[in-house]
Amino acid sequence: MRQSIRLLLVGAALATLTACNPGGANGKRASSSSGGSAAERVYVAPGEHDEYYGFLSGGFDGQISVYGIPSGRLFKTIPVFSQVPMNGYGYTEETKPMLETSYGFVPWDDLHHPDISQTNGELDGRWIFANGVNTPRIARIDLQDFETAEIIEIPNSAGNHSSAFVTENTEYVVAGTRFSVPIPQQDMPIDEYKGNFKGTISFISVDQDSGEMDLSFQLMLPGFNYDLGHPGRHDSHGWFFFTTYNTEEAHTLQEVNASQNDKDFIVAINWKKAEEYLKQGKGKTVPARYFHNKFDVKTHTATSTVKEEVTILDAMELPGVAYFIPTPKSPHGVDVDPSGEYIIGNGKLSANLTVHSFSKMLDAIENERFEGEAYGIPILNFEDVLAGVVPQPGLGPLHTEFDDKGYAYTTFFISSEVVKWELGTWEVIDRKDSYYSPGHLVIPGGNSRKPDGKYMVTMNKITKDRFLPVGPELNHAAQLFDITGDKMELLLDFPTVAEPHYAAMIHADKIKDKTRQIYKLSENEHARVVKNPGETRVERDGKNVHVYMSMIRSHFTPDNIEGVKVGDKVFFHITNLEQDFDIPHGFAILGNNNAEMLILPGQTETLTWEPKEVGVWPFYCTDFCSALHQEMSGYIRVSPEDSDIKLSWALDDSKFTE
Amino acid sequence: MPYVCIKITNQKQLITMRKYVLIFLFAGLLTSCGNSEDKKSKPEVKIGAQSSSTEKPKETPKAVTSAEDLRDMNNKGVGVIKNVTLGDLDPALAAKGEEVFKANCTACHKTDRKFIGPAMEGVVDRRAPEWIMNMILDPELMVKEDPLARQLLIDYNGSPMANQGMTEEQARALLEYFRTL
Numbered sequence: 001m002r003q004s005i006r007l008l009l010v011g012a013a014l015a016t017l018t019a020c021n022p023g024g025a026n027g028k029r030a031s032s033s034s035g036g037s038a039a040e041r042v043y044v045a046p047g048e049h050d051e052y053y054g055f056l057s058g059g060f061d062g063q064i065s066v067y068g069i070p071s072g073r074l075f076k077t078i079p080v081f082s083q084v085p086m087n088g089y090g091y092t093e094e095t096k097p098m099l100e101t102s103y104g105f106v107p108w109d110d111l112h113h114p115d116i117s118q119t120n121g122e123l124d125g126r127w128i129f130a131n132g133v134n135t136p137r138i139a140r141i142d143l144q145d146f147e148t149a150e151i152i153e154i155p156n157s158a159g160n161h162s163s164a165f166v167t168e169n170t171e172y173v174v175a176g177t178r179f180s181v182p183i184p185q186q187d188m189p190i191d192e193y194k195g196n197f198k199g200t201i202s203f204i205s206v207d208q209d210s211g212e213m214d215l216s217f218q219l220m221l222p223g224f225n226y227d228l229g230h231p232g233r234h235d236s237h238g239w240f241f242f243t244t245y246n247t248e249e250a251h252t253l254q255e256v257n258a259s260q261n262d263k264d265f266i267v268a269i270n271w272k273k274a275e276e277y278l279k280q281g282k283g284k285t286v287p288a289r290y291f292h293n294k295f296d297v298k299t300h301t302a303t304s305t306v307k308e309e310v311t312i313l314d315a316m317e318l319p320g321v322a323y324f325i326p327t328p329k330s331p332h333g334v335d336v337d338p339s340g341e342y343i344i345g346n347g348k349l350s351a352n353l354t355v356h357s358f359s360k361m362l363d364a365i366e367n368e369r370f371e372g373e374a375y376g377i378p379i380l381n382f383e384d385v386l387a388g389v390v391p392q393p394g395l396g397p398l399h400t401e402f403d404d405k406g407y408a409y410t411t412f413f414i415s416s417e418v419v420k421w422e423l424g425t426w427e428v429i430d431r432k433d434s435y436y437s438p439g440h441l442v443i444p445g446g447n448s449r450k451p452d453g454k455y456m457v458t459m460n461k462i463t464k465d466r467f468l469p470v471g472p473e474l475n476h477a478a479q480l481f482d483i484t485g486d487k488m489e490l491l492l493d494f495p496t497v498a499e500p501h502y503a504a505m506i507h508a509d510k511i512k513d514k515t516r517q518i519y520k521l522s523e524n525e526h527a528r529v530v531k532n533p534g535e536t537r538v539e540r541d542g543k544n545v546h547v548y549m550s551m552i553r554s555h556f557t558p559d560n561i562e563g564v565k566v567g568d569k570v571f572f573h574i575t576n577l578e579q580d581f582d583i584p585h586g587f588a589i590l591g592n593n594n595a596e597m598l599i600l601p602g603q604t605e606t607l608t609w610e611p612k613e614v615g616v617w618p619f620y621c622t623d624f625c626s627a628l629h630q631e632m633s634g635y636i637r638v639s640p641e642d643s644d645i646k647l648s649w650a651l652d653d654s655k656f657t658e
Numbered sequence: 659m660p661y662v663c664i665k666i667t668n669q670k671q672l673i674t675m676r677k678y679v680l681i682f683l684f685a686g687l688l689t690s691c692g693n694s695e696d697k698k699s700k701p702e703v704k705i706g707a708q709s710s711s712t713e714k715p716k717e718t719p720k721a722v723t724s725a726e727d728l729r730d731m732n733n734k735g736v737g738v739i740k741n742v743t744l745g746d747l748d749p750a751l752a753a754k755g756e757e758v759f760k761a762n763c764t765a766c767h768k769t770d771r772k773f774i775g776p777a778m779e780g781v782v783d784r785r786a787p788e789w790i791m792n793m794i795l796d797p798e799l800m801v802k803e804d805p806l807a808r809q810l811l812i813d814y815n816g817s818p819m820a821n822q823g824m825t826e827e828q829a830r831a832l833l834e835y836f837r838t839l
Binding site (some may be wrong): 529 | 703760774815816818821823
């Protein structure tokens with residue numbers, strides 16, 4: 001008996017010792033490199049907040065998803081280029097103009113590269129710029145609201161892939177053409193590509209106060225397919241670098257035919273020189289039709305402006321604007337280190353990583369050390385611009401980002417790993433597997449003067465067995481690494497929405513206190529706002545019926561509407577009168593060939609409905625708003641087309657007629 | 659129906675018995691139809707009557723005073739307003755208060771009768787000025803910590819008062835307006 005009691009006591013003592021975990025999650029924020037297990041370093045306790053925002057592109061979903069790092073939790077998917085039925089983006093009258101283009105209304109796109117605005121080469125958290133690849137466009141997301149504020153179309157472009165990248169003071173956001181096309185478009189045989197199809201690189205200026213974009217000028221270049229780009233910084237500020245992968249100018253079976261040349265080019269663009277030529281009037285203004293859509297946060301409405309012309313500078317004719325740097329082989333990413341001196345050519349099909357030197361490049365230009373020219377643009381001598389080579393680091397290098405200690409991190413698609421190497425010595429320090437086949441990677445500020453070398457996220461293209469199986473179609477997987485030590489340490493594996501390409505991460509402190517919580521009703525300038533229930537009404541304008549409605553917990557005003565007829569087009573203009581944080585209301589109506597709308601406090605939005613049947617049709621609030629959410633509903637009576645019934649509307653015993 | 663035991667000795671008695679039983683049954687059916695709801699619900703609830711709290715104990719049939727009608731001038735509520743001294747009525751401030759009321763409160767409040775929330779008529783005779791302002795400035799806090807506000811929420815079926823982001827100046831103007839009602 002005594003023996004077993006003793007055993008029991010010992011057992012209990014051991015249990016309390018192991019259960020009591022002093023370094024662990026006791027309500028404090030996840031500590032990081034100071035030790036503790038990976039679990040402790042990614043655990044963000046209930047009620048606590050993450051350290052960083054991660055803005056990951058969605059790729060073919062056309063949006064940007066917002067994650068917390070280090071927890072990997074998904075906070076929100078920001079609607080950018082694709083319609084969102086759950087909140088009405090691209091369905092409400094106010095947001096449909098955002099998706100208008102010169103090809104008409106386009107409900108989807110492919111968003112690859114978000115870039116956070118910078119000031120003096122540091123992330124400033126004002127805006128994110130992102131590209132639409134399929135219908136060339138650049139979007140600007142406002143980080144006060146985490147909503148898309150502006151979308152500008154890019155003419156004379158196809159495959160808007162090497163976009164959207166900001167210069168180090170956000171003077172410009174730059175976009176390049178990946179699929180060379182006839183410029184301007186014309187009817188011609190495809191096999192006459194070589195020499196005739198071209199590419200453009202567009203410089204979109206950004207207003208420093210409002211963020212508003214304006215297509216300043218386009219550079220015309222040979223049809224080499226401009227894959228990716230990055231800005232110079234410090235001494236190389238004023239220059240921009242793009243990779244090309246099809247100097248062969250192949251138009252078919254590019255997999256083989258665009259992979260023949262041993263070296264393709266990085267094109268170095270002196271945009272300050274281009275600006276000079278622009279001022280001298282050396283640009284040609286040509287007709288080009290493109291849409292510029294802006295969302296006004298005061299009127300809660302987007303408007304489209306159609307532009308009819310654009311200014312093009314021909315880099316093949318204006319000396320000093322562009323230079324070609326040979327680089328192996330079908331390079332994908334071009335990355336500039338924080339000092340601005342090293343330009344990495346991630347030669348996708350090459351065995352080595354090639355590093356070019358900016359200062360040597362300037363030298364080679366000055367001393368005209370050219371090995372030839374292509375379409376009038378000088379090709380610099382490869383050896384004269386070379387800084388070094390990282391030998392045989394892996395197979396299929398794609399992208400490089402940098403930390404704050406002089407190290408670079410490159411993803412390798414084929415060998416499915418990320419490799420850490422040292423700038424200057426070109427030595428490989430560490431390699432870690434990424435699951436599986438990483439594309440891009442991201443370090444907060446890793447594409448700026450001031451990287452934050454704590455966390456790194458790799459975004460993979462193949463998921464396979466990483467998570468519980470969910471059938472044939474899988475979302476992609478990301479890995480979070482701690483990069484504070486000599487060796488990289490894998491902390492977390494998390495699934496991501498659709499297919500992230502590039503991402504941008506920023507410390508939460510730079511954004512979180514500036515975000516908006518509600519829209520002030522007093523600042524609402526929507527054309528059809530109602531600021532209190534007394535202003536609500538229903539008006540007929542021929543076959544259009546305009547319902548001016550308000551919502552507040554937990555009723556619509558009015559909630560009984562009569563006098564609508566079959567064949568009418570009903571516009572529900574609804575204002576959410578709440579002024580408290582996180583009280584949205586939704587709206588949906590039976591028999592609507594349309595989505596619902598979600599309206600935030602102080603906002604006004606419009607959804608249309610075209611009733612085709614006689615009857616009494618219910619509408620309701622779709623977002624759980626209060627204890628009496630179920631009661632937040634109403635009816636609308638639809639009479640026959642030839643009825644002479646008058647419009648009337650009511651809430652309880654307050655009744656009105658037209 | 660009461661249990662009846664009758665001895666039947668012949669055919670005639672049986673027929674008569676059946677007749678009475680049928681009449682009895684039929685009458686029972688008629689009366690039970692009229693009062694079938696009574697069987698299903700508690701005795702004191704009638705069709706069309708306002709529901710009162712069914713959890714209230716039944717012993718003492720004293721008059722039910724709702725939280726809304728309860729007069730309590732000592733309760734200052736919970737919130738940032740600690741002390742308000744009311745002087746002579748300020749007509750300009752009251753007019754401002756009326757504007758604020760029309761812009762922010764009419765979605766749920768009428769002056770002369772109950773709507774989504776209580777009527778504002780006579781509120782300054784039922785509530786301390788501090789209570790009124792605290793309710794306007796932070797209704798969520800009041801519902802959490804003031805028993806009267808909490809009871810009001812229950813009485814109003816959980817329909818919450820919205821925080822409309824009023825400033826202290828606006829709340830004071832509203833109070834002045836209520837003094838005129």
